[in-house]
Amino acid sequence: MLKITNVHKKYNDNEVLKGVDINVAKGDVVVILGPSGSGKTTLLRCINFLDHADQGEMEFDEYHLQMHSATADEVRKIRQKTAFVFQNYNLFQNKTVLENVTAGLIIGRNIEKNEAVDLALKALAKVGLSDRVNFYPSQLSGGQQQRVGIARAIAVQPDVILFDEPTSALDPELISEVLGIIKQLAEEGTTMIIVTHEMKFAADVATHVIFMADGNIVEEGRPKDIFQSPKEERTRNFLRRVLPQVEYNI
Amino acid sequence: MDINYQFLIKTFYLVLAAVPTTLNITAVSLLIAMPLAFYLAVIRLRPGKYIQIIISGYITFVRGTPIVLQILIIYSILPSFLNSVAKGFALEVNVFDWNPIIYAYIVFSLNTTALLCEVFRSALASINKGQLEAALCAGMTTVQAYRHIIVPQALVVAMPNICNITVKLIKGTSLAFLMTVKDMTAVAKIAASYGYNYIEAYMDVFAGYVIVCSVVQVAFAFAERHVGKFRFIK
Ligand SMILES: Nc1ncnc2c1ncn2[C@@H]1O[C@H](COP(=O)(O)OP(=O)(O)O)[C@@H](O)[C@H]1O
Numbered sequence A: 001m002l003k004i005t006n007v008h009k010k011y012n013d014n015e016v017l018k019g020v021d022i023n024v025a026k027g028d029v030v031v032i033l034g035p036s037g038s039g040k041t042t043l044l045r046c047i048n049f050l051d052h053a054d055q056g057e058m059e060f061d062e063y064h065l066q067m068h069s070a071t072a073d074e075v076r077k078i079r080q081k082t083a084f085v086f087q088n089y090n091l092f093q094n095k096t097v098l099e100n101v102t103a104g105l106i107i108g109r110n111i112e113k114n115e116a117v118d119l120a121l122k123a124l125a126k127v128g129l130s131d132r133v134n135f136y137p138s139q140l141s142g143g144q145q146q147r148v149g150i151a152r153a154i155a156v157q158p159d160v161i162l163f164d165e166p167t168s169a170l171d172p173e174l175i176s177e178v179l180g181i182i183k184q185l186a187e188e189g190t191t192m193i194i195v196t197h198e199m200k201f202a203a204d205v206a207t208h209v210i211f212m213a214d215g216n217i218v219e220e221g222r223p224k225d226i227f228q229s230p231k232e233e234r235t236r237n238f239l240r241r242v243l244p245q246v247e248y249n250i
Numbered sequence B: 001m002d003i004n005y006q007f008l009i010k011t012f013y014l015v016l017a018a019v020p021t022t023l024n025i026t027a028v029s030l031l032i033a034m035p036l037a038f039y040l041a042v043i044r045l046r047p048g049k050y051i052q053i054i055i056s057g058y059i060t061f062v063r064g065t066p067i068v069l070q071i072l073i074i075y076s077i078l079p080s081f082l083n084s085v086a087k088g089f090a091l092e093v094n095v096f097d098w099n100p101i102i103y104a105y106i107v108f109s110l111n112t113t114a115l116l117c118e119v120f121r122s123a124l125a126s127i128n129k130g131q132l133e134a135a136l137c138a139g140m141t142t143v144q145a146y147r148h149i150i151v152p153q154a155l156v157v158a159m160p161n162i163c164n165i166t167v168k169l170i171k172g173t174s175l176a177f178l179m180t181v182k183d184m185t186a187v188a189k190i191a192a193s194y195g196y197n198y199i200e201a202y203m204d205v206f207a208g209y210v211i212v213c214s215v216v217q218v219a220f221a222f223a224e225r226h227v228g229k230f231r232f233i234k
């Protein structure tokens, strides 16, 4: 469904992506792991053109394009097929919870208002926020805001949802309410690419795990293989650091 | 000091009758300046060297010179300039017949555009980049993102400054008499000149501006609350 090949991206002289390939089939949950600064966010942002890759090819269903020379029209079409859940939510501050979810439908996709509200209310029910539809983002907790962010993403029924560390900005006690919803989406077969540092969650939901470091994919495979028998030294080091309990479990 | 109360009251009504002229100049100038300033502010937030130099030169000129001087320059130069342009194109217009209020619109629009441009620029820049990105991700075009997401938020940030500029503009229009426009100040001055009742006339003008500016500030306070209803203090 979505295939990107040989993505390169430089910031000035800093080469952040050094030729990354990703292949996502419908229903896949691809989890991207890697130390901070390895280019995970940049990769997600290049997929929906918030950042422009210097090189790379994208095949997304019927679209086939060179990522560095995508036209405004192509960019918009790709964005219509995707949704993005941000680390810091980025809810529209001047819109209510309901309007945050309908905006992408009514403004972004020209869907009629009644239908948009129906879709939005369904999405909000799914994330357990039916009782907050008329609140403004500033009146919500971080966990609730991120759940609105997820509702905003699923309401537009995208082909793939991109998550950039959706729980990194949350207080520990709020993390599970967000992860629970993403897990439910995974069980329903939603196609997702998720960057996260939550290892247990990653092992739980992933159909495919990618480990990135310094702008390269170091290793990828089934979650079982990556977590239990990583082949690369760098993957092992990373997992040992983020999963200290592995060493002490006898 | 003797105050001629009869004159005081009579002139006060004259001043009140000239309030529409003052508000007219203010409103028209704002209506011209707002879209222009917004457009310039958007340009200023983008790369592009030469246009930046031109815009910032214009802003520096307006901010760095007294408005009296701007009025004198425009009022003395512009009519002859326009006249020669009209002649050049063989147009049948006599710019010297124009209502002087047109020159007031031009001066105050140009002046207000420069001030508002800086206000809009900093207000737009204060909105987190993530708001635009989220709007684009939601499938909006950049124009839609600005219209529905960025501008409504920037407006709230800009409101107090827009209010200040409006009040400043109202006070500035008191110089319109230099262009023979009959605004509040001009009317009072003319009335005073017959019997040298300047003290009374100035007291009337003073009261007139206090009233107009207070009403405008109250109106802005309401408007600010309205456009900013999404802002909740936690
Ligand atoms: N807008 C930017 N300008 C310059 N450098 C950037 C920018 N965004 C990211 N980088 C750099 O790119 C590298 C990868 O960043 P990022 O993709 O955010 O990594 P990750 O999400 O894996 O932590 C980092 O070294 C970061 O400093």
Ligand SMILES: [Mg+2]
Binding pocket: A040, A041, A042, A164, A165
């Ligand atoms: Mg990141």
